[in-house]
Amino acid sequence: MQTRRNFLSLAAAHSLLAADSSLPHFAPRAKRIIYLFMYGGPSQIELFDHKPRLAALHGTELPASIRQGQRLTAMTATQTKFPLAKSIYPFAQRGQSGAWVSDLLPYTAKIADKLCFVRSMHTEQINHDPGITFLQTGFQLAGRPSIGAWLSYGLGSENKDLPAYVVMASTGSKIGDQPLADRVWGSGFLPSSYQGVKLRSASDPVLHLSNPEGIDRDMRRHFLDGLAEMNRDQQSATGDTEIGARIAQYEMAYRMQMSVPELTDLSKEPAHVMERYGPDAKKPGTFAFHCLLARRMAERGVRFVQLFHRGWDQHRVLPTALPFQCAATDQPAAALVQDLAERGMLDDTLVVWGGEFGRTVYCQGPLTPTDYGRDHHPRCFTVWMAGGGIKPGVTYGSTDDFSYNITEDPVHVHDLHATILHCLGIDHTRLTFKFQGRHYRLTDVHGNVVKRILS
Amino acid sequence: MAHLKSIAALVTFAGVGLCEPLQFNRDVRPILSDRCLSCHGPDAVNKGIRLRLDREESAKGELSAGRRAIVPGKPEESVLLQRIQSPNKALRMPPAHTGATVSAAEIATLERWIREGAEWQKHWSFIAPRKAMVPSGQNPVDYFVRQRLAKEGLAPSPAADRRTLIRRASFDVTGLPPQLADVESDESYEKLLDRLLASPNYGERMAIRWLDASRYADTNGYQTDADRVMWRWRDWVVDALNRNMPFDRFVTEQIAGDLLPNATVSQQIATGFSRNHRGNSEGGIVPEEYLLEYAADRVETMSTVFLGLTVGCARCHNHKYDPITQKEYYQFIAYFNNIGEPGRYLKYGNSPPMVAAPTPEQESSLAQLKAAKLSADAAFRAMEPEVAKAQAKWEAKLPADAAWTSREKLNAELFPNPVAFDGKGTMDGGDHAEFGFQDRFSLTFRIKSATGNGVILHRMSEDEASPSGYGLHLENGKLQIQFAIRRLDDAILLESKKALEKDRWYRVAVTYDGSRYASGVKLYIDGQLAALDVQLDALNQDFRRPGKLTFGGGGGWENKFEGEIAEFRSYARALEPMDAAMLAIREPLAQLARIAPGNRTGIQKHYLRQAFFELGSNSQIRETRAAAAEAAKRLEEFSQSIPTVMVMRERTEPADTFIQLRGAYDKPGEKVDRGVLGVLEPLPVNAGPGRLGLAQWLVDRKNPLTARVMVNRIWQMIFGIGLVKTVEDFGSQGEWPSHPELLDWLAVDFMESGWDLKRLWKTILMSGTYRQSSTVSAELRERDPENRLLARGPRFRLPAEMVRDQALAASGLLVDKQGGPSVKPYQPAGLWNENGGGDYKRDNGEGLYRRSLYTFWRRTSPPPFMAAFDSALRESCTVREGRTNTPLQALHLMNDEQFLEAARVLAQRAIKGADSDTVRRIEYAFRLVLARTPREGETKPLRSMLAYAQDRYRSRPADAEALLSQGQSPRDKSIDPAELAAWTTVASMILNLDAAVTKE
Secondary structure (H helix, E strand, O other): OOOOOOOOOOOOHHHHHHOOOOOOOOOOOOOEEEEEEEOOOOOHHHHOOOOOOHHHHOOOEOOHHHHOOOOOOOOOOOOOOOEEOOOOOOEEEEOOOOEEEEOOOHHHHHOHHHEEEEEEEEOOOOOHHHHHHHHHHOOOOOOOOOHHHHHHHHHOOOOOOOOOEEEEEEOOOOOOOOOOOHHHHOOOOOOHHHOOEEOOOOOOOOOOOOOOOOOOHHHHHHHHHHHHHHHHHHHHHHOOOHHHHHHHHHHHHHHHHHHHHHHHOOOOOOHHHHHHHOHHHHOOOOHHHHHHHHHHHHHOOOOEEEEEEOOOOOOOOHHHHHHHHHHHHHHHHHHHHHHHHHOOOHHHEEEEEEOOOEEEEEEOOOOOOOOOOEEEEOOOEEEEEEEOOEOOOEEEOEEOOOOOOEEEOOEEHHHHHHHHHHHOOOOOOOOOEEEOOEEEOOOOOOOOOOHHHEO | OHHHHHHHHHHHHHOOOOOOOOOHHHHHHHHHHHHHHHHHOOOHHHHOOOOOOOOHHHHOOEEEOOEEOOOOOOHHHEHHHHHHOOOOOOOOOOOHHHOOOOOHHHHHHHHHHHHOOOOOOOOHHHOOOOOOOOOOOOOHHHHHHHHHHHHHOOOOOOEOOHHHHHHHHHHHHHOOOOOHHHHHOOOOHHHHHHHHHHOHHHHHHHHHHHHHHOOOOOEOEOOOOOEOOOHHHHHHHHHHHHOOOOHHHHHHHHHHHHHOOOOOHHHHHHHHHHHOOOEOOOOOOOHHHHHHHHHHHHHHHHHHHHHOOOHHHHOOOOOOOOOOOHHHHHHHHHHHOOOOOOOOOOOOOOOOOEEEOOOHHHHHHHHHHHHHHHHHHHHHHHOHHHHHHHHHHHHHOOOOOOOOOOOOOEEEEEOOOOEEEEOOOOEEOOOOOOOOOOOOEEEEEEEEEOOOOEEEEEEEEOOOOOOEEEEEEEEOOEEEEEEEEEOOOEEEEEEEOOOOOOOOOEEEEEEEOOOOOHHHEEEEEOOEEEOEEEEEEOOOOOOOOOOOOEEOOOOOOOOOOEEEEEEEEEEOOOOOHHHHHHOOOOOOHHHHHOOOHHHOOHHHHHHHHHHHHHHHOOHHHHHHHHHHHHHHHHHHHHHHHOOEEEOOOOOOOOOOEEEEHHHOOOOEEEEEOOOOOOOOOOOOOOOOOHHHHHHHHHOOOOOOOHHHHHHHHHHHHHHOOOOOOOOOOOOOOOOOOOOHHHHHHHHHHHHHOOOOHHHHHHHHHOOHHHHEOOOOOHHHHHHOOOOOOOOOOOOEEOOHHHHHHHHHHHHOOOOOOOOOOOEOOOOOOOHHHHOOOOOOOOOOHHHHOOOHHHEOOOOOOOOHHHHHOOOOOOOOOOOOOOOOOOHHHHHHHHHOHHHHHHHHHHHHHHHHHOOOOHHHHHHHHHHHHHOOOOOHHHHHHHHHHHHHHHHHHHHOHHHHHHHHOOOOOOOOOOOOHHHHHHHHHHHHHHHHOOOOOEEO
16 A cells, blocks of 8 residues: 555555555546646536527526526626626537537537536535635635545555646636635645645746756765665664655655656657647647646556646636637647547546536626626536546536526536546545544535446 | 554554453543444434434433343343344444444444443543642653553653753754754753743744644735735734743633723734634625634634634534534634624735734834824914914905915816816826825815716726726716726725705815725715715725826716816825815805904814915914924824734624524524533633633633643644644544543643643653653554654654754854744745736845744745645644655755755854864764764765765866855855865755754
């Protein structure tokens, strides 16, 4: 067991005690997961949840029978009119499966047969901070472990030179970009060794990875040899075996100094691969660059790669901002799925795309022929999943004519979590950690695996 | 396998010998609690389950004809055992869906306990602690620890050598490595301890864990995560600890300092404890939801820190394990939800209620400035007879057509004659009246509207998606005032209750006091205060915009103005009511002056006096008046610069509190009053009002928890693990103490000593148990890996702040200054920006070298070094200390600028501080960090590194220069660069040693 999760956690003795030695609980369908988090709340109405009846109702009031007195964010709570706004972007059915995808996502449209669209996601959270915190940790307030920390705790790493949980963040339109917080990939009450390690686009992808100028790799080796010798001397003088663990962590750091630059060095990626991910793939810090890195990490056995892309918060000027967001993410996300598939890795890699909530069918701010906006909407939104354990070419769940209420097969955030864990061979009711006297789970006391989307 | 290990560990610490009778609390309760109580516990009633295994009468009572869960002495008749062992899966307990199982060993324990008579005990931590007899002359710690060791057949370890012990004690008491002089003197250990406990560094060391517990930070925590100002509370904590304020006082002031009779500013600052939680300013939140979250956070923190109970579990339902009802949870909430705070916190800075919290230095400056103002005022008042005389003279000479309007702090003056607007065009008012949300300002004008609609004036930027700035606008005759960043959720929006009539001239004044609240905006119509409706009071950001003042249209509104505007004036001050009232005066100055002084109205007197000051007074009067104004201005400006602290301040009318069904803010149930937990003693007689009573209850001698919980956390600080390992949970699911009698003895002694923290520290640190060597044999390590039996001294990695502070102290870089605003030491560029959080503006100079206690804590991007070394993250109350060992830590220690700089400066110190002998230099550097001389096995690699590096840097001077360029502190140019660089690598190696980052 120690070898399985030895990255970052050798000394976390108390955590080893708590982990369930029976993990995985059953044969996993996916060995790893790449989660593309679209932060801000992408509009399901413009992207996936096609509502043709809105064309005729455009500009009319949202019927009270649909709204049902539902709570609104304080931003539109003072709004007196709720005019319906249709999507100004055309939709079409794609591929063999006939999934609806709008013209804003031409690349995603082309791989629709590989994806499973869940149109009936819902949450209770109507604001960004609690919304993303809920998606990431199963609870709306800070303090609980993120899904990646749970997986890192439960399954450990497959690569002894890279972390089990790696995070990358890119910015979007910069109009209404929601700030991120480190705790979103934090370990909550789990030992801190399970937190996500952020890979940065700066010169040091991992904080302080590089030796300072003036100390080269040979000198660092000499340094580490001497340090280990002194530490071993200390171990024999004190009997403290924890010292052995520290020596091992320094060696791991030394290996990371090679493995991380090797990971982020795209010079050996063939031109056709680079092209597939789009022009941004050459620019560090972009979503496209991160998608390509995600594939490289998946190849190297990183358990959970999570990409955060900000800027999906279209309260207004949606027609300017949303195409910009789509242009930055559509091609690389589709390329990632395609690339994994061609390498035979999609079978055991789970890819998830989605945000923290959806957007309202009614317009926020002025509704003009060329301009409109949408507020946060927790009652339905769309995520797509692909790969390990998930049925391809499926559209699951449906909403009413207004994309306001779910009419069929609701999937709660807890259900999504349960399903993700299931794909990785984990029974979500059995991955627990005792804290403050309670056996905590990612899914709290909720969650049902969505069996009908499993392959 | 891991599971087995944990059970083995449990047995070791519970220490059950086969011949010793079982104890319910130690041996049985943990099994029942963990496997059964989530259904058969305090919340069973809500699940329709009758059997309660947390209550003796139910557990042993009749379930149905003749069937009892537990029949004392008769395991075979006890349904509990039958159901746990049932071969029928459908009947077996616990049910499979719970995921819980009972092991064979646990079943054997239950069976034996029932056979031995099934004696029940009240939960240990709810029984008041008693002080067992300790033979005179024995240290109580040693007495209890050695009793246990003897039972286990173990002997204590020999005493640690002086150097190791003094280094250990220095870190424990002050958080800093020892001074070499302390280690090398022959001062007695006890005297040294007394000195350490008296050092101001003691308070800093103690405070940092208190800051973790009270989730102290320098930012608000949600979304934008902008700065707040709470450091005066942090300094209060350090100061109180250094003064060894009795702990009961320490608690009382922090929970209820505001309710103490004649509460001082210091006592109010103390209540910042309950305001350190995060505050949400995100647009669109529902304020009621967060008001409940804030109160819930206070209750959670209070109950974890003082009671060691997970009261928060009773928010949605009765507690599953402990006797805490949902109603009691909301009784606690009722103590903490009555301070009139906004649900949506201000994005920038502190949110009310708050107090000005001057430092002692500021207080004395303040006193001086107040005195100066008083005397300047007095001097001016003393001139009154002279002023009256001069004014009368001046009035007599006024020409018949004299007119006057105040020009004090006049900013702009436009349209002396009425200007007509046709409802189509706008008029450029020039670059005037540029004001922001912290400015005081006023806008006055005359207006006549033809339609009752349209834009009067604005200074809004129109190029943004949502216009921002300020503006005045008429709609159906009502005057609307807008200060906005985003009209939706970041604005002050006001509207006059009464409409202005069409085609009639009005004199209007709008004043704003810079407070950022709607209450700071006033509207005067014809000199009279006009009532306003507040449509939105949520201004978060500065609305100041470059550009122009525009009249008549634009600013994001559709309607243009039709009518006339005249005599526009803007002032860089908020006009006082009397000043605004003067606007209504229409008589010419000379006409007013003819009214006999005795017949003048108040406003007329004010008007004439002001006019006299501005137009007629002589230089002596003007100068005296100016001096008074200047003194007032200085006082005002200085007052503005004083830091504030968010505090608790009770509203006079308590808010109603309800049980919130399923914990949701919008599902109120039964109304509840304040009250304490029924399982503990009631409120003391003569308890003070509200929170004060609660505080008195917490520190009442009869409260069985507070003293134990505090003693236990201090034990954790010293030995790494509490006597009760679950420092946050003394309830049914918590761990049975490894040394219950010791915990109780220390808790009772703590209370009896007048809650003397320093005495408690000294008692523990004087013990032989503490002074043992931490060297461990393979056999003992196998037997007791976590050192719960204490057959050796404590040994574990230093907490984050000590790792860093040690490097600063050992190198001599440390700026050991107490208190003040938080500082921003080195951290890699861009970390804040990547999260969308603006720039981290690193300090220069002193701020780089302060103790880590003072490092600026941004919640959404915590200081990376602290986060990598397991610091509490300050999101919510954290009392358990975490320790991991990761490669990221290694990278920090090897490559982080602040550690490379410390290595260079340590190298300089070694080179300058010892003679040129290599070994003596190595020894000196080593001693500065580890307080001891290196062993041969340590000297050799350091010498080898030195030789290697000297060789390298002599041949590659550029590499040496590069390495030496780390950090801002000046480099000692008298040392050869290659030599200094080589020694820097040696010093870095020492700082990276396991021994260096370990308390041994």
